Amino acid sequence: MADVHVPSSLDEVFRLLSDEPSATLFAGGTDVMVRSSPDMRERGPFLCLERVEELRGIHGSATEVRIGAATTLSEVIASPVIADLFPLLREALRHVGAPAVRNMGTLGGNICTASPAGDSLPPLYILGAEVELRSLKGRRRMPIDAFITGPGRTQLEEGEVLCAVVIGKEQGFNFHHFEKVGQRKAMAISVASLAFGAETRRDGTIVKARCAFGSVAPTVFTSRLLNDTFAGNTLNTAVLDRAVAIIREGVSPISDIRASMEYRRQVAGNLVMRLEGAGKDR
Amino acid sequence: MREDGRHFLQGPRLDAFSKVTGRERYAADEYPGEFLWAGAKRAFVPHARLLAVHTDRAAAHPGVVRVLTSLDIAGSNRLGIVRNHQPVLVDETIRHAGDAVALVVAESRETLREALELVTFDHEPLPGVFDPEQALKEGVPRIHGDNEEGNLMRAVRVRRGDPDGAFRGCDVVVEGVFETPRQEHACLETEAGWARVDEAGVLVVVASTQTPYRDRKEIAAALGLDVNRVRVIAPYLGGAFGGKDGITVQCLVGLAALSAGGVSVKMWWDRRESFLASMKRLPARMHYRLGAKKDGTFEALSCRLYYDAGPYAGLAGEIMAMGVEHAGSAYRIPNVNIEGYCVYTNNALGGPFRGFGVPQSTAGMEQVVDMAAEKLGMDPLELRRVNALGTGDRNCVGVELKYSTGFSECVDRLADHPLWKEREAWKASAPPWKKRGCGVGCMAHAIGYPALIPDEANARVELTESGTIRVYSGVSDMGQGNAGTYLRIAGEILNQDPATMEVIQPDTDHGLPSGTSSASRTTYTFGNAVIRAARSLKEVILRSGARCLEVEDIDSLELVPGAVRIKGSGRKAALRDVAALIDAVDRSCKGYFRTPYDESTLGIMYLGAHVLFSFGAHLARIEVDTLTGRIDVVDYVAVTDAGRVLNRAQYDQQVQGSIAQGIGYALMEDYVMKDGRHETGDLATYIIPTSLDVPDMVSIAVETDETTGPFGMKGIGEVVISGCVPAIANAFHDACGVRITRVPLTPERVLSALAGQGGKE
Ligand SMILES: Cc1cc2nc3c(=O)[nH]c(=O)nc-3n(C[C@H](O)[C@H](O)[C@H](O)COP(=O)(O)OP(=O)(O)OC[C@H]3O[C@@H](n4cnc5c(N)ncnc54)[C@H](O)[C@@H]3O)c2cc1C
16 A cells, blocks of 8 residues: 655645655646556555645736646636637647546646647647746746656656646737547547647738647657748648648657557648638638 | 337336446455455466466465465366367466466455466467468467367358359459457456355355356366356346356356365456456458349359457357358358358457357458449449348358348338438538548348257246245346346236346356357347246236135236236235245246257258347448548448337347447457557557447337247347448448458558548548
């Protein structure tokens, strides 16, 4: 039987972490519990975050929205603030697992797992989200793409906790799109996903666009070249063909039991084709 | 209430409330007092000679009670139904990754886990055999040295007429090679049970099993016990679908109990062990060739079917034989040459799974029929109608159909359905990047066992001392709800509300041998026996009622809920009072039934053929995403002739469950093995459909009146699953103009098929 601690404040979390540096943080546990199944043997001790109020909830300031790391995915999805300001994030989270998983799983957990298939990550990259980390040594903030360094790897240091995700309110996107390809319609790990946000004119000309892909590289795939390809153009065939070529060239997928490298590469390109003609004033 | 007054047959499932509230207990839910845990050490190598098993470290581990090996087994240590050659614990040769080499009995599950790691064994790897067609070649290592035909477990050939000549006379000949995957049952309740040697020295095994009576004999033989010293009890199962048609935990937990000094021992496979050690639907590769006249009349069929049995016979040869028997689906074909081969490999165990070999060959046949329709320029349903089997026709193996045969009506009803008739408009309105297609798949499915195996049931219905009607079920309820149906049937005969009655689940001590919960027979065969038993009991009750009410003529009496009443009068005698006047032995009545069979079919094929069939015709409407390759089943219509519908909800549940499983089989389920390793060993990698992947389904019943069936019914449990793969594969061809001959139709296969056609559009 593993030791489980249930602290009720962040200070207590830090105290416990300095006593037991090997403790595993346990937010919703939907990733940790899989890893602690008999075969995987992550044995604790576990430090539960669900009662730590400082880590929960969605709060806005004048310029930013702060989502506590231990806020569940369902809570994020249900938030009117998120629906209003970041519909792309909401849409992506609706594709995570199934209701039970979203009711337990947290945004912080999804980020810290740093899976190439983490569904919150492509939209968070597009939205320029930053993560707020705290430890007894202090507080630091960094962009999410700097925080995640590889599959399952982050900049999180010993004794450090991800406290919140901070997203600027002013995004300027009036068009967004998310598509996830999995092996079935729910409870599916992404085989490839596309998040797309753009600011468009009435005629569909793109002022600026950002694309991010999941599951086709060790971390979320983004490309300045790709984003720039869209600027000043409508989503027409010629532009999309160019985009497809850049995507297929840029991604570096793996083959596994779910899909081959070739399939992922092809589909990553195909996913932008769905945007053809989109972005016009609706 | 129906016009004919069969109101006790209708209504919600009697086990619905106890199931959704979790009150019903599966074998896995039982924690029998002070008990021990048993667990198997699995081989994880596909083929090897076992040299030694080292148990000392595990045995010395605190909390470990016993570590057992094959040397501790007093009996034959062999399981099997037709051939007995599967070891309970390996003594010489490991033949698949899930074989068990040792058994640990421990005080807790954690200790058990630790101890299993301490058991080690020495082995000498043997070259493995993994492809069934390769396995038959010269010089390939033999999986059973004593099998005269190398790795061929069984071949079944049926030849009728003059196929070669007939093919020469055909206007159109089409052919194809089709493949279907290995499918895992993925039951809610994984394999589980517990056992104990009772005060009288009897080994009592309570297990999640479809086959308590057959298990009893297998356990006795393998463990060296007198069959009368073994008792098997089968509570409600949390799903089985054929995966518990035979021994899973029974012998292991029995062996553990024999050395546990009267203490109960429980075994419960976790999902990974279940996937590793349980049976799967046999993968098949099928070479099909079909010839027809210009007007569509089928003239000749030739096919070779290869079924991958895995390492032990189990029921694999019989499954393949069913595939052969149904190789021509539901059509008249005068000239046939059907060859079935069931082959040993070092892959996962092959075994029964809803459909029992028929979904495989139907997938091949129904696709080749669509190919013929295309070549003939005929409507695919019209071609099926032209060749449809009717009463008096002979099916592909030559059996004359003398029982209800509503296949043509199934085809007609489907042809009339708006989802079929309005398909062209629907297809034409496909959104961007989508292609739409409609496909049909038809099927027949035999009821009961083949002629050589008596398909018998013995029911017992009792009026208890307290006046309750009790039915002793002889056939496990694996979730299909047959136990409740037995109550309804008895209630119908005895005019008693089934909610006031009692059912006793199969127990070799109480019930009478009644065969297995399989073969689309559970309601057909046992239900008939219940009717007979209930009729006898009715007579007993009325006679006693006559004494109670002091009337002469039992015809003046009737049974009403809870009582016997004088017709047209208010005078009644409560069943409790009626029961008091009957001798205990006479309060319990038996009923026997044997499913119809025809001895003259014994010469046709191995075990003989069947004579009674259910039929169906299906439509799948699908949407193919040309960017991702994903297939969406948008609409599904299943028209079924399974005789009269006893209970509409339970009938439709069988239809819907079969379609869901069939959609999984067609689109995503594929238990992948590589060199004998299990590559999809858990539910994260073995993908089954969710509720979102299954569309709303239309179930239409063509209610032929099967005069031999209880209230006119035939089996509904299996027939439906065989239609899904061909309907969906044919719909894919309809949508995209290209055929993928290997299911599941994964997005990846779809995209590469579309690319092969020249471009992503
Ligand atoms: C059946 C199932 C389906 C799933 N489907 C999807 C899916 O479709 N898409 C998807 O993206 N994911 C999916 N997941 C994965 C998982 O649900 C998500 O990643 C979820 O967001 C994880 O959140 P959690 O709170 O449960 O994380 P936990 O399991 O509690 O933690 C995950 C990791 O993050 C660490 N951690 C958690 N919180 C913090 C913190 N505040 N600071 C520092 N470290 C922390 C933990 O120590 C652990 O290493 C699925 C999981 C399951 C079991």
